Amino acid sequence: MSEKKQIGMLTFAKDLPNICSLLGLLSAVLAIYFAINGNFQASIIGILWAVLFDWYDGIIARKMKGRTKEQAVFGAQLDSMIDIVSFGVFPAILLLSYGHYNIWFIPGAFVIIATSAIRLSYFNIYGLIDSKTYKGLALDNNVLILAFVFLFENFFQHSTFSILIYIILLILSALNLSSIPTPKFAGKWVYALVAYVVAMTIVFGWMLFDRV
Numbered sequence: 001m002s003e004k005k006q007i008g009m010l011t012f013a014k015d016l017p018n019i020c021s022l023l024g025l026l027s028a029v030l031a032i033y034f035a036i037n038g039n040f041q042a043s044i045i046g047i048l049w050a051v052l053f054d055w056y057d058g059i060i061a062r063k064m065k066g067r068t069k070e071q072a073v074f075g076a077q078l079d080s081m082i083d084i085v086s087f088g089v090f091p092a093i094l095l096l097s098y099g100h101y102n103i104w105f106i107p108g109a110f111v112i113i114a115t116s117a118i119r120l121s122y123f124n125i126y127g128l129i130d131s132k133t134y135k136g137l138a139l140d141n142n143v144l145i146l147a148f149v150f151l152f153e154n155f156f157q158h159s160t161f162s163i164l165i166y167i168i169l170l171i172l173s174a175l176n177l178s179s180i181p182t183p184k185f186a187g188k189w190v191y192a193l194v195a196y197v198v199a200m201t202i203v204f205g206w207m208l209f210d211r212v
Helices: 009-013 016-036 040-063 069-098 103-126 140-155 158-176 189-211
Strands: 133-135 181-183
Touching: 009 016, 009 069, 016 040, 016 069, 040 069, 040 140, 040 189, 069 103, 069 140, 069 158, 103 158, 140 158, 140 189
Parallel strands: none
Antiparallel strands: 133 181
């Protein structure tokens, strides 16, 4: 019995939904870079676009005809790996950087990354409760909420705000791993996401321009 021929890895990289996923990874890497350097407004812009690309890779995949089973499975695995970077590693690094890499922020960073790994592993096995419902809060919601919270950064002292985002991220991590049913935002909700990302990009871009 002949073995099934394996496709080259880079062949999958040319698949349009995966290109979209990789653009999301690029956005997340930029967000991490800016967070490490303390440019939190730019990092928030980057991660918001990572969320947008994360939504659109699935939309593109569902609309494309003729994709093979292997392409679909690879795309799902790639998306999951990138989600750990975007919604696990990024918020952990942002928390550490905002806390000036104080040792007391390390447990929070670990919890955030561990939560993302556990949730994504669980989701890869069990998926949705039904076609419109997640178990627990989806990880991408964490950074959407975090971006909104950062609009009020200037109302607090730096040390106070660092504790605030620490608490908020831990609460969100608990919700990520909870059994609370939460709606899957899809369909026309993508237009709301586009509006949110564009609006927040303008606001945080203006903040960056105002700092110069």
